[in-house]
Amino acid sequence: MDELSWFRVLNPNSKNPDGHARSYEIVNQNYANKTIAEFTPHISFTNYRACQEYATANLNAGCPGKSVLDYVEEDTLELTDPVAWVNVGFHHTDKDEDQSPMPIHWQKFQIVPRDFFAQKPTITEARSCVNGPTGGAVNSTTRPCIATNTELPTVSTDTEDPTTGTTLTATPGAWNEARTTWNYQYLWFRDGEPITSLDEEGNEVGATGETYVLTAADLGSDITVKVTASRTGYPSGTAESEAVAVSGGAEPEPEPEPEPEPGAVTSKVKASATKVKAGKKPTVTVTVNATGVTPTGKVTVTHKGKLVGSGKLKNGTVKFKLKAFSKKGKYQVAVSYGGSGKVLGSSKTITVKVKKK
Structure with a gap:
């Protein structure tokens, strides 16, 4: 009995994010008929010709009487428009129980996509870092894929009463680094909104970096920093510090309440x-x-x-x-x-x- 065989047809110019060529597998578990030459190969490849309609005894006038073996013999150069001729023949030895009528027999082969993606498209973030050898099992506590904060970032200053000109300094806090080490980015917030300014070209940019110098706009506000931990190939994580209250900032003068008219209602x-x-x-x-x-x-x-x-x-x-x-x-x-x-x-x-x- 013939063993299961499969063939791979790939495009070397189309690669997935891991750099592997995308391809199709042709999986064929049918039996070759070794008594007939045209039916012996599991699969043959030729260049496309409109006249190549039949595997044997071709009746088309463009390729009269030719077979797959003739097509293959004529293609001596690299194939530019390949056609796969897949053998789906089988042997059947009749037995008494096959009558009557003779049962239907099916032949088939499969074309299976291969390496179109670097990972399964339905993969969850919790397993997205499992791509090739991982060096250990993945779990949600000691070896997670996702950047996981275990202790909030902090904001410190050298004064108890921060005001205009005071420098705030951030630390990233603690993150689970059992699987990898992270790169940290910082973004500063005022009362829950990102702190922004205009660059030399007039574009609005956020306040980033490990330090931030308070301005007059920060007086009377709460300042926090958000830290994003990231690394190529891993889902990033974000954590925000506790707020630093900045004193000062003049309260707006209350508007005088209007004098009620006689007969004003409650x-x-x-x-x-x-x-x-x-x-x-x-x-x-x-x-x-x-x-x-x-x-x-x-x-x-x-x-x-x-x-x-x-x-x-x-x-x-x-x-x-x-x-x-x-x-x-x-x-x-x-x-x-x-x-x-x-x-x-x-x-x-x-x-x-x-x-x-």
């Missing part, structure tokens, strides 16, 4: 805030109701007497973002409506829930 504040992660700006939605009047004017939100957000009513409603809170917890904030000539002011205390990063 108002009622309804407010709600979104749950957010630490360092992200929560959104607050405020509605002010009054009998017979659509309230207009300004709404302010304060935390421990400090202004953290404001907005103006439109059709009795306003939605705006508050200053980011840097730590997990529940924050009581006062939502105040200043009133207008026809509507008296009012206030309400709500809770902003801040989750862990």
Whole structure:
């Protein structure tokens, strides 16, 4: 009995990300008929000719009476437009149980794609670094593929009261390096938003690097750094430091509340805030109701007497973002409506829930 055989047809000019040529496997588990010369080879290759229609006794006038062996013999040069002639013949010895009728017999071969991708397209990130010899098993704790932070990055300064001109210095924290060592990139944030500036060509660029010098724009803000650990062939990971609170920054002068007119009606504040992660700006939605009047004017939100957000009513409603809170917890904030000539002011205390990063 013939053994399983397969043939590989590849394109040396088309390579996957690992540098291996893409190809197809021709897998053929049929039996060659060694009593007939044309049916002995498992597979033959020739250049394409329109007249080559049959493997034996070709009836086409362009290749009269020729067979695969004749086609092969004529192709003495490198093939430029190859055709594969795959032998799918078989031997069958009749037995009494084959009658009647004779059962159907199928012959087949397979064409299987090979090396089109460097890895299985459906691979998960957790196993994406397993590409060739790995030097040990992969798992999610001691030898993960993904850059995994085990201790948050830190931001330090040489003063307890950082202000304009103070240099902040970041460390990457601790990352799992059982499988590899990582390259670290730093990006600085102010109140949860990337700190940017314009370069010489007028393009907006982020504040990067292990150090950052505070500017006047940072006064009264929370500064954090995000560290991205990466290495070619591995999924990257990102972790953010705890915030450094920068003191200073003048509070805006409160606008004088309008004097209510005689007969001004009372108002009622309804407010709600979104749950957010630490360092992200929560959104607050405020509605002010009054009998017979659509309230207009300004709404302010304060935390421990400090202004953290404001907005103006439109059709009795306003939605705006508050200053980011840097730590997990529940924050009581006062939502105040200043009133207008026809509507008296009012206030309400709500809770902003801040989750862990």
